[in-house]
Amino acid sequence: MNDISIEFKEVAKAFVRDNGSRQVILDNVSFSIPAGKTTVIAGGSGQGKSVTLKLILGLMQEDSGHIFVGGDEITGIRGSKLKELRTRFGVLFQGSALFDSMTVFENVALPLKERTKKTDSEIKKQVLSSLEQLELLGHENKFPAQLSGGMKKRAGLARALQLKPEIMLFDEPTTGLDPVMTQEIYQLFAKTQEQIGYTSVIVSHDIPKVFNLADQVIVLHNGEVEAFPSPEAIQWSSKPHIRKFVKTTMGEIYQSHLVEQ
Amino acid sequence: MQLNTISRFGSTGLVVVTDMGRMGLYLLQIIQGCFRVPFRFSELMRQLNFIGVGSLVVIFFTAASTGMVLGLQGYYSLHKFGAEGMLGSAVSLTLIMELGPVLTALMVTGRAGSAMCAELGIMRISEQIDALDCMAVDPFRYLISPKLLAAFISVPLLTVLFDVVGIAGGYVAGVQLMGVNPGSFFDGMQRSVTNHDIMLGTVKSFVFAVLIVWICSGRGFFVHQIKGAGFGARSVSKVTTQAVVLSSISILVFDYLLTAILI
Numbered sequence: 001m002n003d004i005s006i007e008f009k010e011v012a013k014a015f016v017r018d019n020g021s022r023q024v025i026l027d028n029v030s031f032s033i034p035a036g037k038t039t040v041i042a043g044g045s046g047q048g049k050s051v052t053l054k055l056i057l058g059l060m061q062e063d064s065g066h067i068f069v070g071g072d073e074i075t076g077i078r079g080s081k082l083k084e085l086r087t088r089f090g091v092l093f094q095g096s097a098l099f100d101s102m103t104v105f106e107n108v109a110l111p112l113k114e115r116t117k118k119t120d121s122e123i124k125k126q127v128l129s130s131l132e133q134l135e136l137l138g139h140e141n142k143f144p145a146q147l148s149g150g151m152k153k154r155a156g157l158a159r160a161l162q163l164k165p166e167i168m169l170f171d172e173p174t175t176g177l178d179p180v181m182t183q184e185i186y187q188l189f190a191k192t193q194e195q196i197g198y199t200s201v202i203v204s205h206d207i208p209k210v211f212n213l214a215d216q217v218i219v220l221h222n223g224e225v226e227a228f229p230s231p232e233a234i235q236w237s238s239k240p241h242i243r244k245f246v247k248t249t250m251g252e253i254y255q256s257h258l259v260e261q
Numbered sequence: 262m263q264l265n266t267i268s269r270f271g272s273t274g275l276v277v278v279t280d281m282g283r284m285g286l287y288l289l290q291i292i293q294g295c296f297r298v299p300f301r302f303s304e305l306m307r308q309l310n311f312i313g314v315g316s317l318v319v320i321f322f323t324a325a326s327t328g329m330v331l332g333l334q335g336y337y338s339l340h341k342f343g344a345e346g347m348l349g350s351a352v353s354l355t356l357i358m359e360l361g362p363v364l365t366a367l368m369v370t371g372r373a374g375s376a377m378c379a380e381l382g383i384m385r386i387s388e389q390i391d392a393l394d395c396m397a398v399d400p401f402r403y404l405i406s407p408k409l410l411a412a413f414i415s416v417p418l419l420t421v422l423f424d425v426v427g428i429a430g431g432y433v434a435g436v437q438l439m440g441v442n443p444g445s446f447f448d449g450m451q452r453s454v455t456n457h458d459i460m461l462g463t464v465k466s467f468v469f470a471v472l473i474v475w476i477c478s479g480r481g482f483f484v485h486q487i488k489g490a491g492f493g494a495r496s497v498s499k500v501t502t503q504a505v506v507l508s509s510i511s512i513l514v515f516d517y518l519l520t521a522i523l524i
Contacts, residue, residue: 057395086397097392099384114299114398163396 004071005035005167005199006056008225011065013051025051027223028065035070038193038200038213040231043220044245049203050094052220053169056201057089058082070166087115090165090198094172096156098144104131104155105140111162130158134188150181154188161192168193170202174210182206186213207249219245276488283486287401287479288471294399294406304407312373312408313415317422319368324423327360328352328430335431336439345435349446350453352431353424357454357462361424363516366469369416370508374477377408378504381481382497390482405482409474416470417463424462461523468519472511480504 013026025048033039041049054060055067058074066075074085098107105127112123131137134154144152153173160168170189174182190213193200204210211217211231219226219234221241228234235246335351381404384390393400428450435441480487480500490496490503 059391059394083397083399086395089395091392091395093388093392095387097388099389099392100387111396111398114403115396159396 003035004032005069006033006201007068008032008052008055009066009068011055011067012063013048013055013060014063024223026055026062026220026225029223029225031218031225031227033199033201033218034216035199036197037215038189038202039216039218040210040214041201041203041218041220042205042207042210042245042249045205047220048223049220050171053091053171053201053203056169057091058085087163088166090160090163090168092153092156092160092168092170092173094175096144096152098152098155098159100144103141103143104136104147107144107155108140108158108162111159115163126162127158130162134158149176150185153177153185157185157188157192161196164196165198167199167201170200170204172204172206173202174204174206182209186210189213205249221245280487283483284475284479287482288475290401291405291409291475291478294402295410297399297402297406301403301407305410308407308411309415311376312369312411313418316369316372316415316419319372320365320419320423321426323364323368324356324361324426325430327364327423328356328427328432329434331355331360331427332431332434332436333439336435336441345439345441346445347449348431348435348441350449352435353428353450353454354458356424356427356431358458358520359462359516361420361427362462362465362469363512365416365420365423365466366473366512367509369412369419369470370473370477370505370512373412374473374508375501375505377474378477378481378501379497381405381478382484382500385482385484386493386497400482405474405478408478409471412470412474413467416473417466420462420466461520464523465516465519468515469512472515473508476508476511477504480507 009030010028011026011030012024012028014022014024016022041052043049051060055062056069058077062075066073068074069085069088072085074082077085098104099110102110108127108130109123112118112126116123118126128137128140131140134157136151136154136158139147139151139155144155147155168189173189174185177185186209189200189202192198200213202210202213208231214231217228217231217234219228219242226237226239226242228237234242235250237243237246331352332348335348336345339345339347339351381390384404390400390404393403432443432446436443436446480503481497484490484496484500487496487500487503490500
């Protein structure tokens with residue numbers, strides 16, 4: 001198995017605003033995401049966290065540079081190759097992106113119905129077992145609008161995990177959840193990752209809580225990328241913008257700890 | 262100043278060309294989607310129910326009213342020349358060749374096209390279409406192709422219903438109310454309506470079915486890429502209005518073109 005799951009080489013992405021000016025999101029950035037581990041992508045709003053996820057998924061095309069997934073270059077791929085690439089991913093969207101006209105059961109069963117040749121009874125068995133594991137049993141006939149925020153996330157996670165993905169991408173997975181629910185969701189991520197062994201990429205601004213899960217942290221700032229081998233390492237950075245980021249997101253207590261060190 | 266005008270003109274031109282290219286590709290993809298497996302039979306049935314069965318009432322009343330008005334107006338016009346006997350021919354030809362296909366398509370656009378656009382727009386802004394993409398499920402085949410097939414089947418059938426009810430309305434107004442001879446009403450109709458006229462109406466209804474789904478679903482599907490549409494719920498409402506207007510205008514323009522080509 002390749003040690004590197006996802007690799008960005010000199011990737012650039014910019015948007016042209018309505019007034020014609022360019023907004024640089026990624027300025028020739030390079031970084032890699034190790035396989036089987038958890039990487040947290042952090043950064044302020046509008047710094048390109050979600051764009052990075054969309055580039056990985058091929059939902060958006062980079063202006064220049066190269067992106068590799070499991071050693072295969074995905075730059076500019078289309079059609080069946082892009083479809084094949086996406087079969088390797090599971091995605092948990094910020095708003096869960098459950099199909100609101102379908103029940104929880106139908107939502108979770110959808111990837112199995114569409115992408116496998118399993119019979120209805122096999123699908124039912126697998127879906128109910130997943131729902132039981134994620135504590136959603138008894139809610140399978142409800143519609144997304146009838147679920148709480150945490151339940152929606154769990155249903156979204158159940159759907160994303162049905163095809164046992166190689167890489168799981170989480171886009172702001174705890175937005176709108178209370179601290180207890182946030183903790184439960186993080187525990188579920190750790191548990192399912194241990195079972196399936198997927199590479200986890202979490203885009204989040206839930207700092208420092210999300211760092212409990214992180215093996216590596218990537219900080220995006222003004223189009224540049226800073227990768228840290230551990231959540232602790234981010235606190236030793238001497239770069240002013242990283243120090244400012246640490247101070248704003250983790251508070252003075254971490255800085256005092258730094259000073260003591 | 263002059264440079265700014267040229268630049269704005271060029272930029273608008275680019276937006277139009279990009280939009281047309283995107284919509285052209287979209288049409289190809291939704292047609293291809295009809296032939297891809299797995300086929301969503303239950304969704305096709307649901308859409309047939311929504312587009313076809315759900316439009317029966319509005320089509321019935323529009324057709325009855327149109328036919329009766331045609332019967333009355335036709336009677337007053339033809340009466341001036343003593344040609345009331347031509348009423349059956351006038352009502353049936355107008356309905357079969359023009360009003361049947363056009364009014365059916367406009368009614369379906371207002372009822373089903375707008376709903377289609379809003380549904381897809383909401384799915385787009387709430388990342389449901391992105392979720393399908395990420396699951397490697399083709400959204401064209403999964404979401405749009407059943408709608409296209411359902412419209413392709415139901416719009417011509419609704420047109421036939423419109424024609425029949427419209428002619429019956431014309432009969433009630435002309436024969437029952439104004440006293441035109443029933444024999445001459447039906448005889449005129451039988452003698453003047455040819456297979457070619459029916460074919461023209463049928464071809465129109467098939468073309469309009471594709472236009473409705475293509476434009477209405479396409480505007481909703483690409484709500485996030487339409488320049489000037491804005492964001493969120495407002496963008497969906499704006500694009501839905503746009504879709505109904507664009508689809509209606511296209512139906513009228515294509516009606517003229519098809520008549521000019523096929524008549």
